[in-house]
Amino acid sequence: MLRNNRLYRTWCGMKKRCYNPNAKDYKYYGGKGITVCDEWLHDFPAFELWSKSNGYSDELTIDRIDSNGIYCPSNCRWITHAEQQRNRSFNVFVEHDGVKKTISEWSRELGMSDKLLYKRYNSAIKHKGECNLEDLLTTPSYPRIYKSKL
Numbered sequence: 104m105l106r107n108n109r110l111y112r113t114w115c116g117m118k119k120r121c122y123n124p125n126a127k128d129y130k131y132y133g134g135k136g137i138t139v140c141d142e143w144l145h146d147f148p149a150f151e152l153w154s155k156s157n158g159y160s161d162e163l164t165i166d167r168i169d170s171n172g173i174y175c176p177s178n179c180r181w182i183t184h185a186e187q188q189r190n191r192s193f194n195v196f197v198e199h200d201g202v203k204k205t206i207s208e209w210s211r212e213l214g215m216s217d218k219l220l221y222k223r224y225n226s227a228i229k230h231k232g233e234c235n236l237e238d239l240l241t242t243p244s245y246p247r248i249y250k251s252k253l
Contacts, residue, residue, distance in 0.1 A: 140175035199236035
């Protein structure tokens with residue numbers, strides 16, 4: 104039965120995000136003009152054939168290479184959930200010695216909490232206009248700015 108097939112559910116979910124204004128994530132997809140190509144829109148076997156020819160497995164998720172582009176063979180790939188999380192538009196990146204990582208990735212590598220690193224990142228951006236790895240590793244010493252309650 105197709106409804107129990109993960110690939111079929113992925114295909115339905117992709118179309119729902121793009122075409123159903125009542126879908127939870129519609130505003131991030133269809134609401135932004137993201138669509139599904141004609142080749143896949145009404146043809147699950149075409150989507151299934153492309154998927155199986157391009158590395159599909161149940162452990163992977165579909166990803167649009169250009170996040171502003173449509174779902175189509177030339178703009179999609181199958182990647183892990185961790186890779187998918189790294190591609191989110193609201194991720195914050197910090198570069199050190201040519202290595203660019205998200206705050207979450209630095210958090211895991213440094214053994215420090217995401218919350219602490221985001222706080223230090225925001226403090227550095229607010230006071231310096233930029234953030235580097237040293238800013239994440241040290242407690243900020245910027246003066247606090249108080250607003251008067253007039």
